[in-house]
Amino acid sequence: MATAGLASWRDGPAKQAIIDFVTSATTPGQGFVPIADRIATFDNDGTLWVEQPLPPQFDFVFRKWADEVKADPSLAEQQPYRAVITRDSTFFAGVANQDPEAVGALMTAFARSWHGTTPAEFDAQVRAWLQTAKQPKLGVPYIELIYKPMLELLELLKAHEFRVFVCSGGGRDFMRVFAEETWGIYRENVIGTAAEYHYAEGRIVRGEHALGGLDIGPGKPEHIFAQTGRLPVFAGGNADVDIEMLEAARFSVLVNHDDAEREFAYTSGGEASLAKAKALGWTVVSMKDDWITIF
Amino acid sequence: MATAGLASWRDGPAKQAIIDFVTSATTPGQGFVPIADRIATFDNDGTLWVEQPLPPQFDFVFRKWADEVKADPSLAEQQPYRAVITRDSTFFAGVANQDPEAVGALMTAFARSWHGTTPAEFDAQVRAWLQTAKQPKLGVPYIELIYKPMLELLELLKAHEFRVFVCSGGGRDFMRVFAEETWGIYRENVIGTAAEYHYAEGRIVRGEHALGGLDIGPGKPEHIFAQTGRLPVFAGGNADVDIEMLEAARFSVLVNHDDAEREFAYTSGGEASLAKAKALGWTVVSMKDDWITIF
Numbered sequence: 001m002a003t004a005g006l007a008s009w010r011d012g013p014a015k016q017a018i019i020d021f022v023t024s025a026t027t028p029g030q031g032f033v034p035i036a037d038r039i040a041t042f043d044n045d046g047t048l049w050v051e052q053p054l055p056p057q058f059d060f061v062f063r064k065w066a067d068e069v070k071a072d073p074s075l076a077e078q079q080p081y082r083a084v085i086t087r088d089s090t091f092f093a094g095v096a097n098q099d100p101e102a103v104g105a106l107m108t109a110f111a112r113s114w115h116g117t118t119p120a121e122f123d124a125q126v127r128a129w130l131q132t133a134k135q136p137k138l139g140v141p142y143i144e145l146i147y148k149p150m151l152e153l154l155e156l157l158k159a160h161e162f163r164v165f166v167c168s169g170g171g172r173d174f175m176r177v178f179a180e181e182t183w184g185i186y187r188e189n190v191i192g193t194a195a196e197y198h199y200a201e202g203r204i205v206r207g208e209h210a211l212g213g214l215d216i217g218p219g220k221p222e223h224i225f226a227q228t229g230r231l232p233v234f235a236g237g238n239a240d241v242d243i244e245m246l247e248a249a250r251f252s253v254l255v256n257h258d259d260a261e262r263e264f265a266y267t268s269g270g271e272a273s274l275a276k277a278k279a280l281g282w283t284v285v286s287m288k289d290d291w292i293t294i295f
Numbered sequence: 296m297a298t299a300g301l302a303s304w305r306d307g308p309a310k311q312a313i314i315d316f317v318t319s320a321t322t323p324g325q326g327f328v329p330i331a332d333r334i335a336t337f338d339n340d341g342t343l344w345v346e347q348p349l350p351p352q353f354d355f356v357f358r359k360w361a362d363e364v365k366a367d368p369s370l371a372e373q374q375p376y377r378a379v380i381t382r383d384s385t386f387f388a389g390v391a392n393q394d395p396e397a398v399g400a401l402m403t404a405f406a407r408s409w410h411g412t413t414p415a416e417f418d419a420q421v422r423a424w425l426q427t428a429k430q431p432k433l434g435v436p437y438i439e440l441i442y443k444p445m446l447e448l449l450e451l452l453k454a455h456e457f458r459v460f461v462c463s464g465g466g467r468d469f470m471r472v473f474a475e476e477t478w479g480i481y482r483e484n485v486i487g488t489a490a491e492y493h494y495a496e497g498r499i500v501r502g503e504h505a506l507g508g509l510d511i512g513p514g515k516p517e518h519i520f521a522q523t524g525r526l527p528v529f530a531g532g533n534a535d536v537d538i539e540m541l542e543a544a545r546f547s548v549l550v551n552h553d554d555a556e557r558e559f560a561y562t563s564g565g566e567a568s569l570a571k572a573k574a575l576g577w578t579v580v581s582m583k584d585d586w587i588t589i590f
Contacts, residue, residue: 187524229482
């Protein structure tokens with residue numbers, strides 16, 4: 001039986017369901033999953049680390065955009081810059097709802113910011129941000145706000161020959177900078193919203209366009225299938241934009257942010273996924289009840 | 296020292312260069328390569344299996360197109376169908392030379408053939424072809440025409456904690472069907488020319504467009520970087536369309552088809568890569584002299 005690990009998980013139905021699934025998937029019998037098929041995928045923001053008040057990458061991006069608006073004030077009239085300056089959450093709600101116009105404006109802004117950048121330059125920008133930026137409410141670097149119980153879950157799955165991928169709406173290249181030291185998975189196991197790259201004169205530079213669409217909603221199983229040639233067996237998420245990925249998996253875990261004291265309590269952006277979890281029997285993880293330690 | 300394996304390789308400069316590189320990359324010292332960076336990438340057609348008179352996937356594709364022309368004779372007037380029917384190699388030379396018009400016509404035809412197909416349907420088509428089609432000159436199924444020395448090289452690299460990827464101009468999904476049983480690498484380690492997929496109503500189907508460009512020339516390092524977040528340390532190829540991938544690697548192997556007796560002898564499509572190998576010190580493998588066994 002899959003008992004090692006999960007030390008930060010309180011005994012209860014969520015922990016038990018996970019252990020039962022992993023045991024069944026790796027024991028000859030009806031629920032057995034061949035090793036080749038053992039793909040596990042996890043959302044990042046709100047699933048592996050704190051996403052309130054905004055996913056951490058927005059902090060990184062907003063700083064970049066603030067510099068750009070300073071250099072070219074006309075940008076302040078356009079989205080997404082206007083939304084950032086006026087602290088108008090409507091635009092980003094549109095992105096979360098997969099509104100094509102909002103998504104398009106966001107992708108165009110990403111391209112403007114990093115078009116022509118080499119991977120080394122981009123990595124250095126992310127590393128500098130990781131070392132200096134602090135989460136506004138909790139006052140610590142973002143990288144310290146990773147959920148310990150989820151890291152234990154990743155380790156449990158790896159120990160049972162699952163290949164673990166992170167699949168986030170966030171930037172693939174952004175996450176790849178810290179994936180290895182933080183999640184213990186290789187860069188190639190990170191799936192996310194991606195820029196195209198061009199190779200010329202012996203080097204790679206970032207292109208103008210995205211490679212595939214925004215990695216949310218149906219984009220998640222699409223990106224996972226493109227990267228791995230399979231749909232996941234095990235998936236973890238926390239929001240409505242994770243529904244399709246969780247639906248595509250055989251066993252799905254939904255993190256419920258119900259711990260106002262130790263983290264945040266909110267269901268905004270996750271209402272539909274909570275309803276789906278109930279309807280489809282996904283394992284809902286209560287941060288308050290199921291996790292002994294959060295960070 | 297990296298001595299295990301390579302039993303089908305004759306002692307000589309090519310085998311020695313490979314062993315020296317792998318030893319150096321995995322031994323603390325100047326040439327050491329951290330495990331995370333140990334990415335090895337191999338072309339498929341002409342590098343891992345026979346590509347004469349045409350890469351095997353063309354046989355699979357041409358049969359499909361012949362059925363389509365039968366169903367819609369007007370297609371016979373268009374490329375690439377016309378080139379197949381009239382056995383005109385000019386069109387495919389155009390593809391190999393990365394002519395945008397020829398590449399575009401090819402991609403459009405691929406889309407027409409498989410748009411709306413599920414992965415299970417596509418896999419079944421490839422499996423049926425693998426079991427029935429035979430190489431026209433050698434009279435055996437294509438899958439028997441994989442170079443044993445190269446499989447040993449893949450194993451040597453895996454044994455030294457390299458993650459081995461195949462990166463071919465051929466179809467990613469086509470190769471993924473046999474990657475695990477044939478090369479001993481997971482589907483996610485196959486990079487190639489790729490269709491986009493759409494997820495709807497709980498299932499994945501193939502879309503109309505390509506995801507990224509044709510995986511040849513600069514497309515190879517671009518696809519490799521997109522999939523892995525790195526450029527390769529070790530690369531193997533055999534043709535001009537592999538040049539950029541081989542240039543991007545620290546150690547590069549070029550397979551030279553100089554064995555008319557046991558396989559084929561040709562330099563067509565590989566002249567520039569042979570010149571580059573000489574100029575840049577890549578390890579050229581003579582099939583005639585360096586390989587004891589070919590299949």
